[in-house]
Amino acid sequence: MTGDERPYSYVSRAQVSLLIGDTLEQDLRVQQVVDALQHTYEPFFLIPDLARRRGCERDWRELLGDRVICMEDPTDTVDVAAGLVGLCEGAVPDLDALARHLDRQGVDRQGRGRVIRALTPFAATLGRDGVPPPRLEDEHLPTNDANSGHRRPR
Structure with a gap:
């Protein structure tokens, strides 16, 4: 874990062993667990x-x-x-x-x-x-390609 990460951004292998009984080689990033979870649930x-x-x-x-x-x-x-x-x-x-x-x-x-x-x-x-989706395909949309005349200060 690096210094800029939150302490709860990892799932502790010790807690997994204690609560679930599985043995992990290392702590897992919570995002890894969530990504795996989303494949099935x-x-x-x-x-x-x-x-x-x-x-x-x-x-x-x-x-x-x-x-x-x-x-x-x-x-x-x-x-x-x-x-x-x-x-x-x-x-x-x-x-x-x-x-x-x-x-x-x-x-x-x-x-x-x-x-x-x-x-x-x-x-x-x-x-x-x-909410119905917008119907843009039938409408003419402005291109706004003209110069606005706005100048940025230098």
Whole structure:
């Protein structure tokens, strides 16, 4: 480990031996473990509330990107997790359908809002946030090739 790395950027071979029983030749970079995990699974990290979000979101986003789901209330965990499965498996076509499903399940308006807000960034990566993609192919786009006349100070 070099001096500029965080102490938790490695998985300790001693901890792996103690907790799992496997023997590693050396400590593993956490990024290596996450990369291997993503070959077989759909990993997510759920942050249960906004207070904890401030303390850990950046580090987890470095590892998992949009697969970090920030919730407003830990009581939404089951609905958020089920929504993720539905979105990934295609059982839920978009967030509007998920909101209707949650309504039928008796989730109140505030709870539905929290779940949808938590899932919107990830759903957008799948194109399932309910927002139609822009139709650029039929529109004339300006080229802005003309000189703006702006001059930089020397």
